Amino acid sequence: MAYRGFKQYLEKVGLRRIFVKIRNIWRICLSRLTRHSKLNIYLKIHQIHKLQIGAGANILQGWLNADIEPIKDVMFLDAKKKFPFDDCTFNYIYSEHMIEHLEYQKGMHFLRECFRILKRGGRIRIATPDLSFFIKLYNSEKTALQEKYISWIVDTYLSDIGIYESVFVINNCFQNYGHKFIYDFKTLQKAMKEAGFDNIVKYDVGKSDDVNMQNIESHSQSVPDYINRAETLIFEGRKLS
Numbered sequence: 001m002a003y004r005g006f007k008q009y010l011e012k013v014g015l016r017r018i019f020v021k022i023r024n025i026w027r028i029c030l031s032r033l034t035r036h037s038k039l040n041i042y043l044k045i046h047q048i049h050k051l052q053i054g055a056g057a058n059i060l061q062g063w064l065n066a067d068i069e070p071i072k073d074v075m076f077l078d079a080k081k082k083f084p085f086d087d088c089t090f091n092y093i094y095s096e097h098m099i100e101h102l103e104y105q106k107g108m109h110f111l112r113e114c115f116r117i118l119k120r121g122g123r124i125r126i127a128t129p130d131l132s133f134f135i136k137l138y139n140s141e142k143t144a145l146q147e148k149y150i151s152w153i154v155d156t157y158l159s160d161i162g163i164y165e166s167v168f169v170i171n172n173c174f175q176n177y178g179h180k181f182i183y184d185f186k187t188l189q190k191a192m193k194e195a196g197f198d199n200i201v202k203y204d205v206g207k208s209d210d211v212n213m214q215n216i217e218s219h220s221q222s223v224p225d226y227i228n229r230a231e232t233l234i235f236e237g238r239k240l241s
Contacts, residue, residue, distance in 0.1 A: 038075050039064065039085070049090045050212065051117070053079055053110075054098030058218035063094070079110045085117045092212050093118060096127040097219050097232075104181045104191075111195035118239040124197065125213045127205075130233035131184040134173050137166040149230055152223075188235055197237030205229050208236060 042064045043049060052058070055065035055074050066077035077083065079095075080102060093114050099107050114124050137146055146166075153169045154162065157176065161168055173182060183191070185202070192200050205228055206215045213236060220228040 036084075043089075048092070048212070049119075050092040050094070051085075051090045052216075053077060053093065053095040053114075054101075056218075058096070058221075060094075060216055063092075064090075079113075080106045083113045083117055087116055088119045089117045091119055091122050093122070093124045094213065094216060095125070096217055097129070099126060100128045100179050100182055101177075102180055107181060108191060108195065111191055111197075115196040115239055120239055120241070122239045123210060123213065123236055124192075124239075125203075125208070125216075125234065125236045126188065126192070127217060127219070127232050127234045128188065129173060129179070129182055129231050131182045131187075133231050133233075134170050134182070137169055142166075145226070145230060149227060152227060183233065185233065188233060192235060192237045196239065196241070198240045199236075199238040201236050203234045203236060205232055205234065210236075 046062060048062075050060075050063040052060050052063045052065045053067075055063075055067045056069075057071070059065050059073055064075060065073060066075045068076070068078050070076040079098065095110075095114075099110060102110055118124065137150065139146070142150075150164055150166055150169050153172060154164050157172055158168055173179065189200055203213075205217050205220070205225075208214045217228065217232075217234075219232065
């Protein structure tokens, strides 16, 4: 109650944003100081080493969860910089709706770093918005799913506009949420190949031929499941060399 009252007071006097920034800086500094020990403990406890990048609030059991905004049990990691891990450290890497928050060149750096820290035979799974889905929304004749998608996005994120047209939904995908680059099938597949990955396979949400990669998506906690399945592109790749 006292903390809630303190936040309300800060909001009232216009200092809430400053407080949040200071708190986040403190969390990052603390996480940087402790991440080496967290990594060592994780590697000792687990025989199979799995890293989630861009975890947010999706804390996966048995994984080392990392994010640029660390919370409890989440290690600080800036995906735009060199990862603080040795070569060939992890068996699995997973990243959901994160790579689109990086410019294309930063996204390539991210993929190359993932390749570097994966063990030989390791696997990566990337989930991201699918550009082709959004482009198809512009069709004059829309499916029931497309109409339902447009209505939900406008009601949820664009209610101040209130115009149920695909042009607003498409622009929303590019301009909101901190998105920097939206991939299509060909571009993401090519980027993963250039980063060194082989055996690149497309999967549906929750599906994989590896049990460690099944049912780990959490985006449907933020949006309805039909939204997540419609808009999400998922690839898995292997490090074979």
